[in-house]
Amino acid sequence: MKKLFVFLISLAFYFFAQANEKFTSFINLSGSDNSELGIEMELPDIDFYGDTDQCPPEPGYPGAGNYFDPFGGSVHRKIHDLEVWGGVGEEQLIWIRYGHSGSGDYVRNYGNAHNWNSSYQYDMVDVGSGIRIHYPQGGQDIFVKVDQIRWSAGPGKNKWLFQYGNNFFLQKSDGFRYRFEKLGSGANTYYQLQDFLDKYKNLYILTYDNTTRKLTRITEPAGRYLEISYSLVNNVRVIAQVETRDLRKVTYNYTVMNGFVCLTGATYGDGTSAIYSYIQSPPGSQPMLAHAIDPRYRGSATNMKYTYLPFSNGFIKEERNGVTNEVMATLDASTANKTVIYPNGLKQVFSSPVNDFSKTNSYTDGFGSRSQVDFADGGKGFRQSETDALGRTTTYENRTSVKLILN
Numbered sequence: 519m520k521k522l523f524v525f526l527i528s529l530a531f532y533f534f535a536q537a538n539e540k541f542t543s544f545i546n547l548s549g550s551d552n553s554e555l556g557i558e559m560e561l562p563d564i565d566f567y568g569d570t571d572q573c574p575p576e577p578g579y580p581g582a583g584n585y586f587d588p589f590g591g592s593v594h595r596k597i598h599d600l601e602v603w604g605g606v607g608e609e610q611l612i613w614i615r616y617g618h619s620g621s622g623d624y625v626r627n628y629g630n631a632h633n634w635n636s637s638y639q640y641d642m643v644d645v646g647s648g649i650r651i652h653y654p655q656g657g658q659d660i661f662v663k664v665d666q667i668r669w670s671a672g673p674g675k676n677k678w679l680f681q682y683g684n685n686f687f688l689q690k691s692d693g694f695r696y697r698f699e700k701l702g703s704g705a706n707t708y709y710q711l712q713d714f715l716d717k718y719k720n721l722y723i724l725t726y727d728n729t730t731r732k733l734t735r736i737t738e739p740a741g742r743y744l745e746i747s748y749s750l751v752n753n754v755r756v757i758a759q760v761e762t763r764d765l766r767k768v769t770y771n772y773t774v775m776n777g778f779v780c781l782t783g784a785t786y787g788d789g790t791s792a793i794y795s796y797i798q799s800p801p802g803s804q805p806m807l808a809h810a811i812d813p814r815y816r817g818s819a820t821n822m823k824y825t826y827l828p829f830s831n832g833f834i835k836e837e838r839n840g841v842t843n844e845v846m847a848t849l850d851a852s853t854a855n856k857t858v859i860y861p862n863g864l865k866q867v868f869s870s871p872v873n874d875f876s877k878t879n880s881y882t883d884g885f886g887s888r889s890q891v892d893f894a895d896g897g898k899g900f901r902q903s904e905t906d907a908l909g910r911t912t913t914y915e916n917r918t919s920v921k922l923i924l925n
């Protein structure tokens with residue numbers, strides 16, 4: 519009888535813990551690697567379009583697909599195509615390809631279908647009275663001049679831009695510093711990322727083709743590198759191959775679909791290949807990724823299918839298993855609050871502050887437990903408090919450094 523009682527108590531604690539399972543960023547429930555016994559809950563941090571040069575974390579909910587932004591509807595895919603072994607700096611050279619269904623200011627080195635981007639593709643341009651930096655992972659910030667040296671990315675942003683002549687230094691909170699140089703003159707003025715330092719001041723150098731201005735090499739402090747070569751497809755210059763110093767490489771394949779250059783696959787040195795197909799909705803619009811098979815995707819979503827809202831050009835509706843065609847996640851964006859629905863019946867409801875449509879200020883999980891997060895400056899600033907489903911509040915004090923870290 520005593521054993522039965524202990525078993526029932528243990529079972530009750532198990533289901534209680536499951537009902538209060540810890541959550542990670544974006545739309546997916548945390549799986550066994552991140553869940554913990556008890557009732558702690560971490561609020562999801564959905565700041566991808568508001569302030570980030572980081573990608574969402576890898577999926578944690580068992581059986582879930584790629585992360586997508588419940589407000590913007592963009593589905594994200596991250597593939598590690600090639601890696602330089604070893605390295606003396608904090609940044610290991612990894613050629614990562616990022617795919618997004620949402621629109622953005624992309625250079626389009628992988629054709630003009632879908633929105634593919636890759637490591638080290640930082641793009642700086644003038645926009646009105648400001649400067650926009652578009653990051654490899656898909657996010658972007660617009661910096662506005664504060665004084666003769668400082669450029670601010672706005673409230674709640676964890677980075678500053680410092681100008682010294684024609685050199686612009688992007689200082690991030692993690693200690694990394696990126697140096698852009700303003701080149702050319704008049705209508706031919708442009709910016710290039712020339713190098714960057716990790717927090718230990720190890721130097722990484724970027725090399726470009728003088729004619730096309732395309733990135734051709736990234737070299738780490740010990741001399742290892744990634745080398746990028748290009749080709750023309752339907753008069754569009756695309757990345758054809760990336761190779762390491764020890765001759766390992768990945769090559770990319772393309773086709774033309776109704777005038778759009780589409781990345782159809784990647785071939786790796788071990789004989790495996792990635793395969794992509796696309797859909798146009800509505801007809802004549804930019805093709806969006808419909809089916810992806812990625813042997814080098816780190817996670818369970820190696821074979822995925824996507825459907826989008828009609829006439830939305832990239833606003834995700836469903837993610838499906840590419841093998842079984844089973845629905846893995848559905849986004850209901852018909853109301854101001856966005857609902858993510860999973861095949862096991864769980865639902866996650868997201869609401870966002872009016873002043874900043876990229877941040878989540880309340881979150882209701884599949885069991886009806888509601889959590890709240892508040893931001894300073896009417897929703898535009900840094901996170902200042904979190905209240906979990908049990909009413910417990912954690913407050914934060916943020917201090918902003920507006921100096922370039924030189925030593």
